[in-house]
Amino acid sequence: MASMGAVLLTLTLTGADGGGPTGQTGQAEAPRRSFTAPMLGLPSGAEYRCTVSEILEPSCGVWWGGSPHEGDVAQLEEAAGRRMDIVYTWRGIDQAQVPGERERRLVAEGRFVHTNIEARRFTRPGHPDVSYRSILAGEFDGVLRDQARAVAALEAPYFLTFDHEADANKRYNKRGTPQEFTRAWRHIVDLYEEEGADNAIWVWNVTGWRDNLDRLPGLWPGNEYVDWISWEAYNMTGCDLMPGWDHVDSFEDALRPAYEWIQNEGPKHGIDPAKPVMIGEMGTTFIGARETLEWYADVPRVLPEYERIRAVKVWDSKVSEGCDFRLGVNRYAQQGFEMAGRDPYVNMPDRVRRLVEYAHRD
Structure with missing residues (x-):
């Protein structure tokens, strides 16, 4: 598992010659590498400061990403009007080729990848479930x-x-x-560590739904086994799979219950509320033209x-006929997401990406 933010890579550039990355949290000091303003795309004399931890937590904004419909990242990025920072992919625990060709290509093209390894057999028809006991x-x-x-062979951070x-x-x-889930989680992380996958960044993902919050303490693998905490932020008005959903939740309405629970109740159950948060999936069904945008x-x-x-990913997919979150089939959703993606807070500067790239070479 990637170290728990023990190292901060801090970039401060001043003047034509630039500066160098320095940083520390507590006892650990960051790897040092010389940076110049032109190297990082800054004009001569520019000043810029940002930190990116070993587990890819930025201090200067939010990573922007998504789970593309049928894995088509080009289609998602065309609808979004920009490149995704993180792409969500799905694999089974029985698949040795993780990352596969698609994930390796995404990494090579400069994106981060977040892969969910499902307790299902993806090499068999119907993707049947796998018991946690069989994993253990x-x-x-x-x-x-x-x-x-x-x-480990990627030599790049991998969620x-x-x-x-x-x-x-x-x-x-x-x-x-x-209990078997948490033991299986720790077993998998331990195996990855034994094989030298120090670049693996472990993201504990739950639904974050209010009615499920009392289940979270029993599913927590432990602070030393989790780097990021993740949940979802959906509005499902009119979704045929959610017949009782007759109201509209804003993005904030959807994310707030789990956020407040982690901050206020999490420490009582051994959950560190200072861990970075990733909204692993988000989106709304059609709720009217202006409202959806x-x-x-x-x-x-x-x-x-x-x-x-510190990260947000859109769910760009169709769950059922009456529960469609695809941006490409709803121009109001597409326009709203494109507008959001232009905001500076979710546009990590290229110079920050290069900081990550150069730091992981050392």
């Missing part, structure tokens, strides 16, 4: 070690989740008990009010 018994250890070695939404009704106590366009206004949120 070592049935998938060989595959997991292959995955870990492949991640990983095991079995997202373990608190959801369709998963909770279905593949095993909460404004739902997305309002996201950047909300984010600075919740300082632990």
